[in-house]
Amino acid sequence: MQGDSDVSRLLALSRDRSAEGRRRLVTLIGELFSDERGQISDKEKNLILEILEKTISEIEQSVRAQISVRLSAMPDVPESLISFLANDTSEVAFPILKDSGVLKDEDLIEIIKKRSQEHQIAISMRRKVSVDVSQELINTGSEKVIVSLLNNANASISQAAYEYLEAESRRVDTFQEPLLRREDLPPKIAQRMYLWVSAALREMIAQNYDLDEGIIDEVLEQTAMDLYTSEIGESEYSGKSKHLAEELVRGGQANSELLINVLSVGEVHLFVSLLSTISGVRENLILKLTLEPEGEGLAVICKGLGYDKEVYASLLGLLGRTQMESSSQFKNNVRTALVFYDSFTKEVAERVLNHWRRNQDYLSALRAVGIRDD
16 A cells, blocks of 8 residues: 555655655655645554654754644644754744644743743744743743734733733833734723823924924823723713712812722722812823823822822822732832922922913923923
């Protein structure tokens, strides 16, 4: 039978250790796997794989790479053979790491820890990447690996990992676009990112195009507002919360204690409406200040309204909790924010508030009274 003849030739070639013998062996294996010689039985296929497993280390790299491509799509290749190829040079390992379903998460994690950046990138491109494997790829700290992972829509990424990547994206520009494109990015992180990414975009537009800065701010901040309200529903945000805030202010119930109580039960929407109504600053700027991790704008509003530092610290802490900041990041932000709160007077804060009531340009108001000089 043709199959028996091919396997016999394969066995004979496996004993031929010359370079020519190895090339002929690979050619025959390729023909058999591509079914050019007709259907082969499972027994014959297993025998071929067994021969290949014993001889693979002696085959030159370029040929191993060809074999790797063929085996990467096969579901029933021996794990030991796949493991050998996955730990080979990046040229050989790439198709196996990217496409082979034989590899388990523990295999992939071990390779991420021990092999090269090229191996890690191949893993980041797999059709399915688990949360654990994604975390290990992020732990490498490699910008190229992380960008490749973020560009893979089929990669699963944890909430904690997204929090970390958002913080890192402030200094690593290449993380920003792929992060914001991900459909599974938690909405709260997307909102925070859009606001500070928009601030950088605003500076770029202002420097390169002859446009009024107030218009630029309004467009970008309104876009961020749209993202925020799209999650909670426009009618809920601008209707019920705003109406209730106005009623509380008219009734004399809107004070710093109420603001703290509202935030403590997670009613961020009502908090934004209350602070907007109390201060006379438009809701989209209040929203920006609410999502700003440094807390500078909130410090200005609190001092301008006569709220003491303890009230400011409480509000900042509650907002940090709603944004799920890490403990170390939160402590650093609070320390810096309290120093900032003490760096200007109530009169200065009132001047900034008056400016914001007329014109919501955030940075220019701070610069105008000397709070910011950047």
